[in-house]
Amino acid sequence: MRSRLMLWVPLALFAFFAGVAGYMLTQEKNQFVESAMIGQPLPEFALKPAFAGLPGAARSDLLGGKPRLLNIWASWCLPCIAEAPQLEALKAQGVEIVGIAIRDRPEDVANFLARYGNPYTRIGADDISEVQLAIGSSGVPETFVIDAAGVIRYQHIGDIREEHVPLLLAELEKAK
Amino acid sequence: MIRTDVIRALLALLAMLAMPISAQDAMPPAPYAYNQLEDPAQEAEAAELMATLRCLKCQSQSIADSDAPMAGDMRHQVRSRILAGESPEDIRAWLIARYGDYVSYNPTISASTWPLFAIPVLLILIVAAVLLRRLGKRRSDTGEAA
Numbered sequence: 001m002r003s004r005l006m007l008w009v010p011l012a013l014f015a016f017f018a019g020v021a022g023y024m025l026t027q028e029k030n031q032f033v034e035s036a037m038i039g040q041p042l043p044e045f046a047l048k049p050a051f052a053g054l055p056g057a058a059r060s061d062l063l064g065g066k067p068r069l070l071n072i073w074a075s076w077c078l079p080c081i082a083e084a085p086q087l088e089a090l091k092a093q094g095v096e097i098v099g100i101a102i103r104d105r106p107e108d109v110a111n112f113l114a115r116y117g118n119p120y121t122r123i124g125a126d127d128i129s130e131v132q133l134a135i136g137s138s139g140v141p142e143t144f145v146i147d148a149a150g151v152i153r154y155q156h157i158g159d160i161r162e163e164h165v166p167l168l169l170a171e172l173e174k175a176k
Numbered sequence: 177m178i179r180t181d182v183i184r185a186l187l188a189l190l191a192m193l194a195m196p197i198s199a200q201d202a203m204p205p206a207p208y209a210y211n212q213l214e215d216p217a218q219e220a221e222a223a224e225l226m227a228t229l230r231c232l233k234c235q236s237q238s239i240a241d242s243d244a245p246m247a248g249d250m251r252h253q254v255r256s257r258i259l260a261g262e263s264p265e266d267i268r269a270w271l272i273a274r275y276g277d278y279v280s281y282n283p284t285i286s287a288s289t290w291p292l293f294a295i296p297v298l299l300i301l302i303v304a305a306v307l308l309r310r311l312g313k314r315r316s317d318t319g320e321a322a
Contacts, residue, residue, distance in 0.1 A: 033275055036275060103245055104203070128252055133249065133274065138275065
């Protein structure tokens with residue numbers, strides 16, 4: 001009797017694994033790689049201006065007074081166009097936004113800002129993604145909350161939609 | 177007449193859509209994205225490391241396999257750091273500090289990965305125990321028969 005039951009064990013195991021695999025197929029995969037740098041100080045960097053209209057960006061530009069947003073973007077990035085009005089809304093709320101343009105040409109940056117508005121106080125040109133890699137960002141756009149002491153407090157992955165604006169304002173408040 | 181106008185307008189629209197995408201590659205790649213290090217020993221070290229680092233944009237490829245611009249920038253980081261005298265494991269640790277274990281294809285034993293290493297050992301022990309019991313039984317059976 002016992003050995004009869006044992007015969008079903010392999011089939012039961014197979015059904016279990018097939019069930020787990022089937023269930024996992026229906027689960028949405030998280031494509032985002034989160035930065036492990038939250039709570040860590042912003043690494044040292046100094047980037048040249050991304051175009052003639054604004055100064056470049058360095059770590060020291062993000063220090064002191066109040067928390068700021070560090071926005072990783074590029075003129076070739078389509079979600080960055082969708083994000084532009086929300087950055088304007090954040091700027092209108094008095095938020096200082098420092099930009100880092102990834103692998104971007106000055107004329108493209110200028111064009112983008114002329115078409116979709118300029119919410120930035122500074123934009124650094126990161127032609128080889130060195131600052132992006134140093135802060136654990138894996139794509140564009142991404143937005144980091146940097147507190148006055150230069151500590152990375154929060155990471156928003158992907159374009160900022162309307163519903164994310166209050167969220168980011170709350171994170172900036174928390175970082176004070 | 178109208179149809180050529182429509183086609184022309186469509187082509188113009190397509191060209192506008194294509195513009196921002198083609199611009200991603202408008203910048204020249206980082207110096208060490210596609211250029212090897214001069215010292216073959218250093219390049220070999222870099223190549224071995226790059227084959228075990230995950231491309232963050234194309235998550236099923238290593239940065240050695242990927243043509244994504246970001247993978248090129250990661251190869252530049254690896255090669256320029258090797259050139260500056262950093263050890264491959266230091267560079268791996270630098271990346272893990274930024275992206276977590278996920279960035280490395282070379283798994284280490286940690287709080288979340290220990291079952292990966294423990295389960296095979298456990299399975300081998302179970303199989304060994306079952307085999308020993310069965311073989312032992314058979315031996316005693318034949319012993320009785322003799």
